[in-house]
Amino acid sequence: MIRFLHTADWQIGTQFGQFEPDEAAHLAQARLDTVRRIADEAAARKVDAVLVAGDVFDLQTVSDTVIRRLFSALQGFSGPWIMLPGNHDAALVESVWTRAQRLNCIAPNVRVVLEPGVVLLDASRAALLCAPLTQRITYDDTTGFFDTAETPPGYHRIGLAHGSVSGILQEGIDSSNPIAPARAASARLDYLALGDWHGHLRVDERTWYAGTHEQDRFRANEPGFVLDVTLDQPGASPRVEAVRVGQYQWHRWDETISVPTDVEALQARLRALGDRDVLRVSVNGAAALADAEALHVALEEARARVRALRVDLSGLQVLPTADDLAELGAQSGYLAKVVERLRGLQEDPQADPQQVKRAAEALLLLARFQRELPREARSA
Structure with missing residues (x-):
């Protein structure tokens, strides 16, 4: 034997x-x-x-x-x-x-x-x-x-x-x-x-x-x-x-966001990962600004827990709602025009994919800057 x-x-x-x-x-x-x-x-x-x-x-x-x-x-x-x-x-x-x-x-x-x-x-x-x-x-x-x-x-x-x-x-x-x-x-x-x-x-x-x-x-x-x-x-x-014998489990997730509950479900899956996980996640679809921000936070929190993480959000449109605009003080004026321009870029079927990606990133960055300001200082 x-x-x-x-x-x-x-x-x-x-x-x-x-x-x-x-x-x-x-x-x-x-x-x-x-x-x-x-x-x-x-x-x-x-x-x-x-x-x-x-x-x-x-x-x-x-x-x-x-x-x-x-x-x-x-x-x-x-x-x-x-x-x-x-x-x-x-x-x-x-x-x-x-x-x-x-x-x-x-x-x-x-x-x-x-x-x-x-x-x-x-x-x-x-x-x-x-x-x-x-x-x-x-x-x-x-x-x-x-x-x-x-x-x-x-x-x-x-x-x-x-x-x-x-x-x-x-x-x-x-x-x-x-x-x-x-x-x-x-x-x-x-x-x-x-x-x-x-x-x-x-x-x-x-x-x-x-x-x-x-x-x-x-x-x-x-x-x-x-x-x-x-x-x-x-x-x-x-x-x-x-x-x-292997230490790590590698996961590839291709996610589509259509409604707020899709974001919540993805957040729950991310919370279940730990330091033995390696993740590559691609997200497509469309989300309200508040939901997109929540997803971004969940991904960054996951990055701190997992062994390695690759994220592709290039297929996710960030589409601010009326409530999002009100929260940011962007219902009118110059800031509203900027938001409208960025949203229009994402919805334009002829737009360069890189421009679409940068428009979504710009909206998230703009939202972060606005939220860091005192409410009374947010421009309209």
């Missing part, structure tokens, strides 16, 4: 440039922290090995410090780590892996597989058929040799590869690094451990993607897990348990 953790797509060194610098730093650190959590899980579960199916690093050019930190994060598990280069960290002649070797930071229990071949784990009677990527993009199936690879009698045959199972994955990503959908069967594998798809996914009984350990995209494809795999004997069906 062999029991191992299957993980992939750590992409250590990801920059998260879409977020503010302090948010990006936390998200980048979480990827290392979750590797430590994987090491702790491996030790607690007393597995025989950890298999990492490619894209350990996000870039070949990560700093030496990042390389050292990654290998330091593995120390919690003293058993074998088998690491496979993927498309982001391919085993080039000069690569992140050759730099790691020169830094002498790869512990003896960590095996980086830089060439296709078979790695034996004799203590567990397991043969790992490994297909590292030696270039970022290939149009050949690097697992083809699995079919004819010889392994010792009575050993588990476990494949380890990085790429797209043809005809299975979404969004047209099957164009490079293809893997035959029947490879587990044709190569007589007990289990095929894959990387590249960032959510954990069962392709068939013996073929699985582990997904990234720490969510990094606004896509609901079940990231943030490792797979705990047990093979009782060669030929037996694998037993696979998904184990959550």
Whole structure:
């Protein structure tokens, strides 16, 4: 019997440039922290090995410090780590892996597989058929040799590869690094451990993607897990348990505001978020000025609670009501003309989208300035 953790797509060194610098730093650190959590899980579960199916690093050019930190994060598990280069960290002649070797930071229990071949784990009677990527993009199936690879009698045959199972994955990503959908069967594998798809996914009984350990995209494809795999004997069906290790949950909300209760509902959803959430929210529709202000406050309060937040209000029209104008002292005079002009820009179908966005922002800014004045000083 062999029991191992299957993980992939750590992409250590990801920059998260879409977020503010302090948010990006936390998200980048979480990827290392979750590797430590994987090491702790491996030790607690007393597995025989950890298999990492490619894209350990996000870039070949990560700093030496990042390389050292990654290998330091593995120390919690003293058993074998088998690491496979993927498309982001391919085993080039000069690569992140050759730099790691020169830094002498790869512990003896960590095996980086830089060439296709078979790695034996004799203590567990397991043969790992490994297909590292030696270039970022290939149009050949690097697992083809699995079919004819010889392994010792009575050993588990476990494949380890990085790429797209043809005809299975979404969004047209099957164009490079293809893997035959029947490879587990044709190569007589007990289990095929894959990387590249960032959510954990069962392709068939013996073929699985582990997904990234720490969510990094606004896509609901079940990231943030490792797979705990047990093979009782060669030929037996694998037993696979998904184990959550990720710290953060990423959410993408596309909201439409039509009536005041829509704002109230969004405020309630925002209040339910905490420091383990990453949110991207786009708001469309139209709201009265007071409602738009309340929504803006709710978003800024959420920003202080969540780990990271991206907001797009460019599709939200701010349309002051008579009550809004009365509250601001803008029922007549120059200020009323400014408000009317800004409102007209938002309602003009021929207006530049950037002008529409700036008009809504200007109304909110104007309202804030007016509310900061004493009531008797608000101009009419």
